[in-house]
Amino acid sequence: MDPLQILDIAFLGMLLAVAFAIVRINSLFAVVMLTGVYSLLSAAWFVVLDAVDVAFTEAAVGAGISTVLMLGAMLLTAREAKPPKFRQQIGPLFAAIATGALLFYALPDMPAYGSADSPANSYVGAEYLERTSEEIHMPNVVTAVLASYRGYDTLGETVVIFTAGVAVLLLLGASGAGAGGGVSATRKREEDE
Amino acid sequence: MMTWFYLIASVGVLISMALMLSRLIAGPTLYDRTLAVNSFGTKTVLFLTMFCFVIDRPDGVDIALLYALINFIATIAILKFFRYRSLEIALAQMALRKAVGDDQ
Numbered sequence: 001m002d003p004l005q006i007l008d009i010a011f012l013g014m015l016l017a018v019a020f021a022i023v024r025i026n027s028l029f030a031v032v033m034l035t036g037v038y039s040l041l042s043a044a045w046f047v048v049l050d051a052v053d054v055a056f057t058e059a060a061v062g063a064g065i066s067t068v069l070m071l072g073a074m075l076l077t078a079r080e081a082k083p084p085k086f087r088q089q090i091g092p093l094f095a096a097i098a099t100g101a102l103l104f105y106a107l108p109d110m111p112a113y114g115s116a117d118s119p120a121n122s123y124v125g126a127e128y129l130e131r132t133s134e135e136i137h138m139p140n141v142v143t144a145v146l147a148s149y150r151g152y153d154t155l156g157e158t159v160v161i162f163t164a165g166v167a168v169l170l171l172l173g174a175s176g177a178g179a180g181g182g183v184s185a186t187r188k189r190e191e192d193e
Numbered sequence: 194m195m196t197w198f199y200l201i202a203s204v205g206v207l208i209s210m211a212l213m214l215s216r217l218i219a220g221p222t223l224y225d226r227t228l229a230v231n232s233f234g235t236k237t238v239l240f241l242t243m244f245c246f247v248i249d250r251p252d253g254v255d256i257a258l259l260y261a262l263i264n265f266i267a268t269i270a271i272l273k274f275f276r277y278r279s280l281e282i283a284l285a286q287m288a289l290r291k292a293v294g295d296d297q
Contacts, residue, residue, distance in 0.1 A: 003200055004247075006204060011207075014214055021218040029226070030223075033217060033229075036267060037214070041237075043237075044240060052256060055256065059263055060263060064266060068270040
């Protein structure tokens with residue numbers, strides 16, 4: 001057995017344990033912590049799988065920002081989740097099993113891990129790998145593809161995300177005077193009284 | 194030979210990560226969980242640093258550095274949440290307000 005497979009198995013086992021804990025634990029604070037740890041674990045696993053760029057994104061967005069956002073969301077709700085009734089759990093259980101079965105059904109059609117004739121390695125990917133170092137002078141091919149070959153595409157995505165962010169800020173009230181500042185404003189008033 | 198040493202060491206770090214995970218799941222208080230998350234992040238950084246030497250690409254230490262920064266920011270956010278029950282106002286402002294409040 002390849003010694004690196006030990007690491008894969010260990011990471012997948014820990015991910016499974018964290019996922020079960022997220023489903024079972026009622027304390028929302030613990031769940032927020034566990035989702036952060038889940039992201040950190042999967043990011044570390046992506047590094048083991050040699051997908052460093054994905055790991056960067058996962059660590060920054062999953063473990064960093066979304067933990068803080070979830071904590072902020074928790075301020076507006078309860079600290080504890082009510083345990084769901086058994087009858088409400090049957091439908092989601094079947095949906096999850098059906099989705100899992102579909103994914104396993106699709107699994108044999110995937111190219112093998114690291115396969116030389118997978119779509120990522122055969123058509124235009126090989127071209128990028130050959131031409132990047134002389135055309136763009138960049139050591140990282142993914143960066144070259146995103147920022148140069150597909151530069152306009154990336155610019156468009158950035159504009160869309162920026163517009164969405166501005167729209168949300170306008171809706172919530174960016175100055176903090178609107179609904180966004182409700183919680184701390186209420187508490188401040190209570191303290192004053 | 195050296196690679197094997199790093200591999201065994203990183204498996205050891207993985208085991209300690211699993212131990213931290215059990216503390217995180219078991220609880221019982223919120224402070225146990227905060228400490229477990231922080232320690233888990235530190236161990237992820239350690240694991241990544243060692244893994245970079247296992248696969249013989251030491252430039253991956255940069256990623257470990259990024260993880261350390263993210264871990265620090267997340268811990269600060271969690272502790273701020275505990276102390277002030279709000280993420281909106283800057284820490285310095287809150288400390289100032291508290292100091293003024295204590296004087297009165």
